[in-house]
Amino acid sequence: MRHTHHLLGCAGALLAIAGSAAPAASQTIAITGGKVYPVSSAPIENGIVLIRDGKVVAVGANVTIPADAQRIDASGKWVTPGLINSATQLGLSEVGQVQDTRDDRARGRDNVAASFASWEGLNSMSVLIAPARREGITSVAIVPSGQHLVSGQAAMLNLVDGMPSDMLIRGPIAMVAQVQSPGGAGLGARGELIVRLRELIEDTRAFARNRAAFERAETRDYSASRLDLQAMIPVVEGRLPLLIAADKATDIDAALRIARENNLRIFIGGGAEAWMIADKLAAARVPVLTGAMNNIPGGFTTLGQTQENAAILRRAGVQVITIGNGGGDEETFNVRNIKVEAGNAIAYGMSWDDALRSVTLTPAEVFGVADRVGSLQAGRDANVVIWSGDPFEFATVAERVFVRGREYRELDRQELLTERYKLLPPSKAMPARR
Amino acid sequence: MKSHFASVAVLMVIGACAPAKTQQTPPVAPKDSVSPTGLGAVSLPNSDPFPSTYTRFPSGPLVIRNVNLMTAAGPTIRNGMISISDGKIVEVGPTVAIPAGATVIDGAGKYVTPGIVDTHSHIGVYAAPGGQALSDGNEATNPVTAHVWAEHSVWPQDPQFPRDLQGGVTTMQVLPGSANLIGGRSVVLKTVPSRTVQGMKFPGAKYGMKMACGENPKRVYASRGPSTRMGNVAGYRAAWIQAEAYRRRWDKWNKDKKGDPPGRDLGQETLAEVLRGNILIHNHCYRADEMAQMIDIAKEFGYKIRAFHHGVEAYKVADLLARDSIGGSLWSDWGSFKMEAIDGVKANIALVHAAGANVAVHSDDASGSQRLNQEAAKAMAAGIAAGIPITEDVAIRWITRNPAWQLGLDDRIGSLEAGKNADIVLWSANPFSVYSKPEKVWVDGAMLYDRSDPRQQWRTDFELGFVRTPAGINR
Numbered sequence: 001m002r003h004t005h006h007l008l009g010c011a012g013a014l015l016a017i018a019g020s021a022a023p024a025a026s027q028t029i030a031i032t033g034g035k036v037y038p039v040s041s042a043p044i045e046n047g048i049v050l051i052r053d054g055k056v057v058a059v060g061a062n063v064t065i066p067a068d069a070q071r072i073d074a075s076g077k078w079v080t081p082g083l084i085n086s087a088t089q090l091g092l093s094e095v096g097q098v099q100d101t102r103d104d105r106a107r108g109r110d111n112v113a114a115s116f117a118s119w120e121g122l123n124s125m126s127v128l129i130a131p132a133r134r135e136g137i138t139s140v141a142i143v144p145s146g147q148h149l150v151s152g153q154a155a156m157l158n159l160v161d162g163m164p165s166d167m168l169i170r171g172p173i174a175m176v177a178q179v180q181s182p183g184g185a186g187l188g189a190r191g192e193l194i195v196r197l198r199e200l201i202e203d204t205r206a207f208a209r210n211r212a213a214f215e216r217a218e219t220r221d222y223s224a225s226r227l228d229l230q231a232m233i234p235v236v237e238g239r240l241p242l243l244i245a246a247d248k249a250t251d252i253d254a255a256l257r258i259a260r261e262n263n264l265r266i267f268i269g270g271g272a273e274a275w276m277i278a279d280k281l282a283a284a285r286v287p288v289l290t291g292a293m294n295n296i297p298g299g300f301t302t303l304g305q306t307q308e309n310a311a312i313l314r315r316a317g318v319q320v321i322t323i324g325n326g327g328g329d330e331e332t333f334n335v336r337n338i339k340v341e342a343g344n345a346i347a348y349g350m351s352w353d354d355a356l357r358s359v360t361l362t363p364a365e366v367f368g369v370a371d372r373v374g375s376l377q378a379g380r381d382a383n384v385v386i387w388s389g390d391p392f393e394f395a396t397v398a399e400r401v402f403v404r405g406r407e408y409r410e411l412d413r414q415e416l417l418t419e420r421y422k423l424l425p426p427s428k429a430m431p432a433r434r
Numbered sequence: 435m436k437s438h439f440a441s442v443a444v445l446m447v448i449g450a451c452a453p454a455k456t457q458q459t460p461p462v463a464p465k466d467s468v469s470p471t472g473l474g475a476v477s478l479p480n481s482d483p484f485p486s487t488y489t490r491f492p493s494g495p496l497v498i499r500n501v502n503l504m505t506a507a508g509p510t511i512r513n514g515m516i517s518i519s520d521g522k523i524v525e526v527g528p529t530v531a532i533p534a535g536a537t538v539i540d541g542a543g544k545y546v547t548p549g550i551v552d553t554h555s556h557i558g559v560y561a562a563p564g565g566q567a568l569s570d571g572n573e574a575t576n577p578v579t580a581h582v583w584a585e586h587s588v589w590p591q592d593p594q595f596p597r598d599l600q601g602g603v604t605t606m607q608v609l610p611g612s613a614n615l616i617g618g619r620s621v622v623l624k625t626v627p628s629r630t631v632q633g634m635k636f637p638g639a640k641y642g643m644k645m646a647c648g649e650n651p652k653r654v655y656a657s658r659g660p661s662t663r664m665g666n667v668a669g670y671r672a673a674w675i676q677a678e679a680y681r682r683r684w685d686k687w688n689k690d691k692k693g694d695p696p697g698r699d700l701g702q703e704t705l706a707e708v709l710r711g712n713i714l715i716h717n718h719c720y721r722a723d724e725m726a727q728m729i730d731i732a733k734e735f736g737y738k739i740r741a742f743h744h745g746v747e748a749y750k751v752a753d754l755l756a757r758d759s760i761g762g763s764l765w766s767d768w769g770s771f772k773m774e775a776i777d778g779v780k781a782n783i784a785l786v787h788a789a790g791a792n793v794a795v796h797s798d799d800a801s802g803s804q805r806l807n808q809e810a811a812k813a814m815a816a817g818i819a820a821g822i823p824i825t826e827d828v829a830i831r832w833i834t835r836n837p838a839w840q841l842g843l844d845d846r847i848g849s850l851e852a853g854k855n856a857d858i859v860l861w862s863a864n865p866f867s868v869y870s871k872p873e874k875v876w877v878d879g880a881m882l883y884d885r886s887d888p889r890q891q892w893r894t895d896f897e898l899g900f901v902r903t904p905a906g907i908n909r
Contacts, residue, residue: 303900303901306904327799327802344868347871393867394808395814397819418781421749
């Protein structure tokens with residue numbers, strides 16, 4: 001969202017909230033000797049990544065290392081930016097079937113929940129964060145769930161240890177809508193769903209033009225509440241992207257029509273059959289968030305689902321963000337498995353470089369946070385992972401993980417349980433903290 | 435773009451536990467005896483009223499040479515050979531004799547494994563494209579439905595079958611869901627095209643029976659009961675008490691043949707067959723404490739639990755599983771989708787293996803089933819990270835030989851050994867690499883999938899016309 005700063009002066013717009021800085025390691029760290037993948041530029045053999053005050057300060061083959069820097073030898077290792085999983089409910093959903101731990105879906109009004117700012121209710125104490133971070137995922141987009149016509153606003157987080165305000169990189173990064181399930185939005189037919197979206201867009205425009213009259217109760221009835229209309233203003237003004245969930249090629253075509261007619265900036269989420277309409281998506285410069293681990297015609301909207309989808313889109317010139325679609329819960333418990341999804345995208349035709357980009361710089365660019373995350377460049381957050389090998393291979397270990405310059409090495413809850421039960425029966429003594 | 439996880443989690447299975455004392459006794463009726471079918475005939479309990487009509491597909495002798503063989507029976511053979519003929523593995527080794535007329539495939543850089551075995555599938559009973567019309571996996575009308583048989587719900591045209599085959603799965607157990615304490619009979623299928631489910635049934639495979647612990651039954655039946663875990667346990671015990679009496683009545687009549695036969699009850703027939711040791715118990719159970727209780731219930735009534743399924747806390751009672759020879763059909767890394775799953779750890783499979791129990795990677799998911807090799811790779815990596823040295827030769831057993839044992843079929847499938855059924859997969863690379871894919875899959879010696887040849891890719895009736903593919907194939 002490149003234009004976020006414009007929102008600040010706009011009376012009818014959502015305020016974009018920039019995350020406050022969490023305490024970052026103040027020391028200088030030099031990671032040396034590894035094969036460095038900056039993503040924003042060509043790989044560097046025997047490269048150096050210099051980190052200070054939570055930021056990357058230099059990346060290259062010839063970087064002067066300050067005398068006081070802590071040196072980390074990454075010889076034989078691979079060094080990449082921390083990975084980004086762009087479709088999670090991390091911190092919004094802890095235990096799937098325990099409603100008290102679910103803050104990922106708003107009730108909304110009349111199937112519109114545009115004002116739902118998902119990150120406001122974030123549980124930054126989620127035990128699901130550490131396992132993701134430990135395996136090299138350092139940023140996530142959190143995306144509202146639900147099948148409303150509009151389900152709410154997504155945000156980008158850094159997986160630092162802290163409060164929600166420490167984690168937030170930017171919110172909102174997108175408004176989430178769907179044109180694939182009329183029933184989910186309480187409607188009867190696809191055409192009706194599309195008309196309702198058009199109505200919401202028109203009402204938002206009318207509301208924005210007639211604020212004073214609205215406050216005097218001198219306008220006609222609108223199809224959404226005051227706060228929802230207000231939240232939609234940056235969308236209809238093309239400043240906040242609309243992330244439209246659509247799997248069926250014909251639904252994607254409808255999304256493209258709506259975007260063109262209304263000058264909206266849109267992304268397609270899911271996009272099972274996006275490969276059928278790849279040329280139009282490329283021409284409209286519409287990015288697609290999709291996975292590479294599903295080939296099942298699991299519904300009449302996903303009959304053409306294929307694992308080659310991401311690769312075909314890429315070849316057509318579409319920006320692709322790899323997200324989970326295989327049913328292995330890459331949204332919460334297994335956020336880390338976005339690596340596996342990218343690996344499968346490669347197995348089904350995407351280039352290795354594109355796959356890495358699809359979980360680093362592409363989502364950062366698409367969501368307007370490339371100045372913070374997604375690449376190893378001077379000035380970016382020091383989200384850095386040192387891998388024992390190819391990050392997408394199962395045998396590879398994320399040996400060192402830095403988020404905003406702080407290294408995380410604590411045992412996560414799964415590891416604590418594993419330690420406790422490694423020897424059976426377990427010791428009667430309380431396990432010592434490690 | 436939402437995970438399908440929540441819907442998948444509804445489909446969980448059941449299991450029970452096992453005393454070592456149960457002796458296998460002959461089924462109520464001999465395998466080949468069919469009930470009389472003429473006018474006025476009296477039906478009698480029959481172990482096989484829907485017999486398999488599967489016959490292997492035509493094939494000639496085949497040798498794959500210069501290939502790495504993960505045998506699941508011993509160390510990986512580098513650059514070795516395998517010979518198959520008449521549906522069986524003839525020879526496996528560094529070199530083998532090439533029979534006259536054999537097709538010879540050069541497997542340089544590639545791998546051969548046994549066909550993958552998935553102990554926990556709902557393919558066919560929750561068929562794609564889904565919806566209520568194809569939702570046939572849970573007879574959620576009563577907490578005890580021992581009388582239902584999964585095979586009567588299987589749709590052979592489910593497009594998930596050919597996808598599982600292209601993932602290397604050649605044998606699967608299709609189970610009823612986990613809504614019920616006792617959910618009914620499972621069926622073991624070969625992943626082969628057929629007009630009928632009988633044409634997919636693995637000849638001679640034992641039936642399984644599904645039981646389920648914990649949250650699913652008590653949630654589904656909250657309003658009528660059981661609504662608690664103690665209600666669940668009372669429900670299992672009540673069912674077995676009835677089944678004991680039924681088994682005694684019929685065993686006595688079968689011995690004496692005096693007077694009218696006792697009245698038949700389909701559910702009791704299945705339960706009695708479990709008590710006779712002729713049907714294997716597959717028990718969906720998450721929590722360690724509940725598994726320990728299910729083991730005691732099995733001992734109380736004298737049956738065996740063949741395997742706990744899902745068992746996200748199996749690592750806490752892995753010693754109990756090993757002691758009583760109970761298998762674990764486990765996920766590599768699922769957890770936290772409900773309260774009884776919050777203690778899931780990704781080292782679970784490795785920990786249970788290290789305790790000496792038979793462990794299999796199962797799917798419970800038609801997508802994950804296609805990549806059980808990747809699931810095993812994750813579980814192996816998690817074990818190594820936890821300090822448990824897991825080799826590829828161990829991990830390959832988690833998806834072949836061990837699940838074959840859990841289905842009672844390890845004498846026929848699950849390893850590359852002379853005499854075993856020629857269910858084999860040729861992989862483009864080491865199957866524990868994310869970049870590896872099955873290139874060819876053989877079932878009983880017949881190649882039923884070839885990634886390089888669309889004509890050798892099974893498409894179900896449903897797919898014709900409905901399912902478009904990137905290659906523009908609409909054959």
